[in-house]
Amino acid sequence: xxxxxxxxxxxxxxxxxxxxxxxxxxxxxxxxxxxxxxxxxxxxxxxxxxxxxxxxxxxxxxxxxxxxxxxxxxxxxxxxxxxxxxxxxxxxxxxxxxxxxxxxxxxxxxxxxxxxxxxxxxxxxxxxxxxxxxxxxxxxxxxxxxxxxxxxxxxxxxxxxxxxxxxxxxxxxxxxxxxxxxxxxxxxxxxxxxxxxxxxxxxxxxxxxxxxxxxxxxxxxxxxxxxxxxxxxxxxxxxxxxxxxxxxxxxxxxxxxxxxxxxxxxxxxxxxxxxxxxxxxxxxxxxxxxxxxxxxxxxxxxxxxxxxxxxxxxxxxxxxxxxxxxxxxxxxxxxxxxxxxxxxxxxxxxxxxxxxxxxxxxxxxxxxxxxxxxxxxxxxxxxxxxxxxxxxxxxxxxxxxxxxxxxxxxxxxxxxxxxxxxxxxxxxxxxxxxxxxxxxxxxxxxxxxxxxxx
Amino acid sequence: xxxxxxxxxxxxxxxxxxxxxxxxxxxxxxxxxxxxxxxxxxxxxxxxxxxxxxxxxxxxxxxxxxxxxxxxxxxxxxxxxxxxxxxxxxxxxxxxxxxxxxxxxxxxxxxxxxxxxxxxxxxxxxxxxxxxxxxxxxxxxxxxxxxxxxxxxxxxxxxxxxxxxxxxxxxxxxxxxxxxxxxxxxxxxxxxxxxxxxxxxxxxxxxxxx
Numbered sequence: 247x248x249x250x251x252x253x254x255x256x257x258x259x260x261x262x263x264x265x266x267x268x269x270x271x272x273x274x275x276x277x278x279x280x281x282x283x284x285x286x287x288x289x290x291x292x293x294x295x296x297x298x299x300x301x302x303x304x305x306x307x308x309x310x311x312x313x314x315x316x317x318x319x320x321x322x323x324x325x326x327x328x329x330x331x332x333x334x335x336x337x338x339x340x341x342x343x344x345x346x347x348x349x350x351x352x353x354x355x356x357x358x359x360x361x362x363x364x365x366x367x368x369x370x371x372x373x374x375x376x377x378x379x380x381x382x383x384x385x386x387x388x389x390x391x392x393x394x395x396x397x398x399x400x401x402x403x404x405x406x407x408x409x410x411x412x413x414x415x416x417x418x419x420x421x422x423x424x425x426x427x428x429x430x431x432x433x434x435x436x437x438x439x440x441x442x443x444x445x446x447x448x449x450x451x452x453x454x455x456x457x458x459x460x461x462x463x464x465x466x467x468x469x470x471x472x473x474x475x476x477x478x479x480x481x482x483x484x485x486x487x488x489x490x491x492x493x494x495x496x497x498x499x500x501x502x503x504x505x506x507x508x509x510x511x512x513x514x515x516x517x518x519x520x521x522x523x524x525x526x527x528x529x530x531x532x533x534x535x536x537x538x539x540x541x542x543x544x545x546x547x548x549x550x551x552x553x554x555x556x557x558x559x560x561x562x563x564x565x566x567x568x569x570x571x572x573x574x575x576x577x578x579x580x581x582x583x584x585x586x587x588x589x590x591x592x593x594x595x596x597x598x599x600x601x602x603x604x605x606x607x608x609x610x611x612x613x614x615x616x617x618x619x620x621x622x623x624x625x626x627x628x629x630x631x632x633x634x635x636x637x638x639x640x641x642x643x644x645x646x647x648x649x650x651x652x653x654x655x656x657x658x659x660x661x662x663x664x665x666x667x668x669x670x671x672x673x674x675x676x677x678x679x680x681x682x683x684x685x686x687x688x689x690x691x692x693x694x695x696x697x698x699x700x
Numbered sequence: 701x702x703x704x705x706x707x708x709x710x711x712x713x714x715x716x717x718x719x720x721x722x723x724x725x726x727x728x729x730x731x732x733x734x735x736x737x738x739x740x741x742x743x744x745x746x747x748x749x750x751x752x753x754x755x756x757x758x759x760x761x762x763x764x765x766x767x768x769x770x771x772x773x774x775x776x777x778x779x780x781x782x783x784x785x786x787x788x789x790x791x792x793x794x795x796x797x798x799x800x801x802x803x804x805x806x807x808x809x810x811x812x813x814x815x816x817x818x819x820x821x822x823x824x825x826x827x828x829x830x831x832x833x834x835x836x837x838x839x840x841x842x843x844x845x846x847x848x849x850x851x852x853x854x855x856x857x858x859x860x861x862x863x864x865x866x867x868x869x870x871x872x873x874x875x876x877x878x879x880x881x882x883x884x885x886x887x888x889x890x891x892x893x894x895x896x897x898x899x900x901x902x903x904x905x906x907x908x909x910x
Contacts, residue, residue, distance in 0.1 A: 280881055296879040297826050311880070314852045315826045318877035344853070 247562050248272050248323040248347065252316040253287065254297075255327025256306060258616045258632055259538070260287035263325045266554035275319045277312060279305035281624040286616040295319055300626045306330045309337050313344050323347035323561065329628075332537040335360055349561040351515045351536045358512065362533050369519075372507035374531040377522070379445040386426050392444050393422055399447040402429045406437035415447055450682040451522040452491040453477065454529065456504040457545050458517050459556055465566045466509040468501040469545050469553070470575040476670060478593065478686045483663070484670060485541040486580040487548055490641065490679025491523050500529050508534070516557045522683075540633070543614060544579035547637040578644040579637045582652065584615070586629045588661040589695045597625035601659030606651035610637035610644075613655075623660060631662065641679070645671055669694040820871065820883035821861050827852040829859070829878045831870065831885065839867040847885050850878060865889050 250273035253263045260276055264287055267274035276291035281300035288294040297315045298305030305311060307330055316324050324341050326332040326349065335356035338348040350356070359365045370376045380392035382405060393400045393416075402425060404412040414429050416422045426442075434440035457469040473489030474482040488497055504519045518539050521529040542553045551573070560566070586596040600621045605613040615632025623631070636651055638644035652668050670676050673694065675685065686694070823829065831848035841847065841861040849856040861867075868886030872878050 295826060296881050298880045305880075310852050310855070311826055315879075317853065318826065318828060 247564070248321075248558070250275060250319070250321045251323045251325050251349070251558070252277055252312065252319065252321040253291075253325050253327070254306065254312045254315075255325070255330060255332075256282050256285060256287070256616075256627060257630060258614050259327040259540075260285070261290065261616050262614055263327060263554055264291055266552060266558060269552065270555055270558060272558070273321075275315070275321055277306075277315045279626075281626050284622065286618055286621070293319060300624060302330065302626065309340050313341060313346065316341075316346055317344065321346065323349055323558075325349040325558070326537070328537050328540060333360075333535070347561055349515075349558055351513065351517070355512065355514050356536055359534050359536055365534055366531065368511050369507045369531055369534070372510045373503060374507045374519075375529060377446055377448065377530045377532070380443050383426075383442045383444065386423060389422060389426055389442070389444065390419055393419065396444060396446050399449070400444045401447045402426065402442055403445055404429070404433035404437055404439070405441035405443055406433065406439040412436050448522055448524045448530065450525050450684065451475075452489065452681075453482075453520065453683050454489045454491060454500070454523045455518050455520045455535075455539075456501050457539075457542070457553075458505050458508055458513070458519065459553075459560065459566060460509055460514050460517070461560050461566045462514060462563055463565050464509065465569075466505055467566060467568065467570050467573055468505040469549050469551060469573055471497050471501060472539075472541055472544060474541060475681045475683050476676070476686065477683050478691065480683075482541065483583055483585075483686070484580060484667065484676075485544055486578065486641075486644070487544045488575065488578065489523075492527065492529075496527060496529075504531075515560050516553060540583070540630070541581050543612060543633060543635045544581045544637075545575075547579040547610070547612065547635060548575040548577060549573055577637055577639045578641040579635060580644050580648050582634045582648065582667045583630060583663075584632045584634055584655070584657070584667075585663045586623055586631050586660050587663055589663050589666045589691055590661075593663075593691070595625075595629040596660045596662075597623050598660045599623070600631075600657060602656055603658070604654070604656035606634065606654035608647070608651065608654075610647055611651045612636070617657065631657065631660075645677065666691065666694055818868070819863055819865070819887050819889065821847045821859050821885045821887055823850050823872075823878045823880060823882040823884055824857045824859060825850050825852045826879050827857070827877070829872050829876050829884060830874050831859075835867060835870075835885070837867055837869065841865060841867060841887065859884055861885075861887050863887055863889065 247270065251263070251267050252275045253260050253267075254277050255263070256278065260278075264274050264276060274291060274293070276287045276294040277297045278285055278288045278294055279298055279300050279302065280296060282288060283296065295315045295318075297311040298308055309331065312324065312331070324346055326337070331337040332350060333356060335353045338350065338356055339353035341348040342353060351359075358368070366376045378396045380389075380396065383389045383392065389402075398419075399415060399417040400422070402414045402416060402422070407413065412429070412433055414425050416425050429442055430440045433442060453474045455472050455474060457472065458466065459469065460466040470487060471489050471492065472485050472487040473491060474485045475491070476482070476484035492500065500521065504521075508517060508519060513534075515536070516538055518535040520532050520535065522532055523529045538554060538557055545551070546553055551568070556566070585593075587593040588596060600617050600619060600623065603617050603619050603621075605615065612635040613632060614635070617631050634648075634651055634655060636644055636647040638647050649668060649671050652664055652671070655664055657664065675681055827850040829848060829850050832846060835847060842864050843861055845861045846858050847861055847867070848859040850859060851857075865887040868888045870885055872882065872884045878884065
């Protein structure tokens with residue numbers, strides 16, 4: 247095991263990693279930027295060190311600053327948290343070159359899974375279903391032929407595009423014929439490359455992910471699934487486990503397939519495989535996250551496994567120590583991301599000082615937050631103030647506990663999305679477990695905001 | 701810097717009554733005060749501290765700000781700052797306990813003002829500090845002069861004096877691990893140095909530039 251770990255992150259995850267270090271009996275140094283001098287993690291840590299200015303480019307994203315901090319404080323490992331440098335294979339490589347351990351997959355593993363497209367091919371070859379698509383289209387006739395075999399509706403996608411740019415949705419051969427030439431010239435003008443391909447368009451999808459852990463010795467377990475369909479502009483807001491979108495048989499099968507594929511592809515450490523599940527219940531692999539996820543606590547509530555401690559132990563070269571038979575998910579858990587955002591003002595991020603703060607309690611309630619009364623929220627980073635998680639024996643009771651906990655949670659001084667959470671919990675679509683990833687963006691948040699204000 | 705008169709006239713509601721005009725005026729006043737507090741006051745406080753003057757008054761638009769330093773209050777303030785600075789150094793040095801710090805922050809006390817008349821050359825990065833070989837107390841330096849360096853994974857980053865002044869006491873040892881922004885060397889502002897100290901006469905000439 248390591249002797250001392252540098253925590254190269256901020257906010258609630260820095261605190262979460264610090265707690266894991268303490269329970270493992272490992273020393274910890276919190277690396278913070280000037281703007282986070284008064285952060286809770288920096289204050290609670292036995293040791294903390296300022297690595298740079300508020301601008302993350304020169305602090306949380308600066309490999310030299312982080313590694314130098316680890317060296318001068320006598321650390322032998324670096325925990326990158328999530329975001330920032332957590333999936334950067336170059337960083338993992340430099341960390342290792344300084345005789346430090348990177349807590350996460352090795353640089354080689356990160357590199358192998360760095361490209362989404364290559365990862366889809368890699369895991370597709372290991373038997374994971376990916377979204378059906380075509381190769382590069384030669385001409386209109388070829389496009390029509392491919393669309394017929396994929397099945398409408400299809401997306402016309404420019405090969406050189408990214409982030410949804412230049413995509414076009416077509417529902418019939420007629421629409422495809424009229425859109426093909428325009429898409430080609432737009433791609434040429436926009437990306438300097440007119441290569442196009444087709445991908446099946448999935449309407450009303452759910453976001454379901456499988457949590458896995460693989461050690462250096464090839465031992466691999468999955469820890470079930472999570473549903474992250476409550477999203478706004480691709481940002482997860484509420485996550486729950488297990489997913490209401492899958493039957494128990496389907497979730498079992500998906501988790502096992504995901505684990506087999508990822509282990510065969512040589513993955514190592516904690517990982518999350520994300521899938522889109524369509525209205526028929528078919529799952530399509532989209533990407534893998536090679537780090538601890540924001541929403542990991544709901545899996546912890548279900549399985550009783552300290553996932554951050556597990557992640558650290560795997561990075562230290564220890565075997566998993568548990569088998570699949572030891573992983574027995576129980577009950578239902580929901581996570582609410584408490585954000586300093588104003589839903590009534592287009593979710594504008596809020597900075598300022600937290601006045602009163604009261605975390606909820608009671609059976610099955612967990613609050614992971616770096617807030618405290620008087621905490622100044624720096625304007626430089628994301629708006630996550632904390633994660634309220636609830637667990638109960640079944641989903642209905644979890645919803646009831648979630649609502650009770652949200653009512654108890656008090657955050658004064660800044661506008662938050664607490665009321666929006668309560669409104670979503672009270673919404674029939676959520677109660678029925680039928681929320682799709684496009685729901686909040688399609689109907690807008692306004693009805694929820696309005697309901698929350700009543 | 702914007703002044704009170706700069707508030708856009710177009711914001712006044714057309715045909716607004718006396719009430720809305722009054723509230724607009726109140727809002728403008730608040731904005732002007734906020735601007736004074738945020739932009740001007742810190743600069744003035746620094747100026748007052750370094751100039752050795754007893755009082756400064758500045759007019760800006762229709763507003764006037766006056767700062768006065770009471771002769772007796774300056775001494776306890778300086779002492780408080782001394783202990784504050786000492787505490788900060790202990791915290792900053794790698795490997796020190798954070799417990800006192802946490803207690804201080806989670807149970808906040810009123811902020812202690814910076815010690816007037818003294819500034820420090822700070823660490824530009826996290827790494828190992830080495831002072832310039834010829835660095836001695838009493839040496840005159842200009843703003844931007846190199847005081848030493850901090851070694852970040854084998855690459856040196858310069859520690860520079862933030863002001864024209866005279867090198868004071870060292871706050872970090874050679875070979876010590878330092879964090880970003882840590883005070884490393886005190887720089888005394890020429891005006892604050894008593895006339896009896898060696899080298900003092902020359903400082904009169906520098907004083908005008910401060």
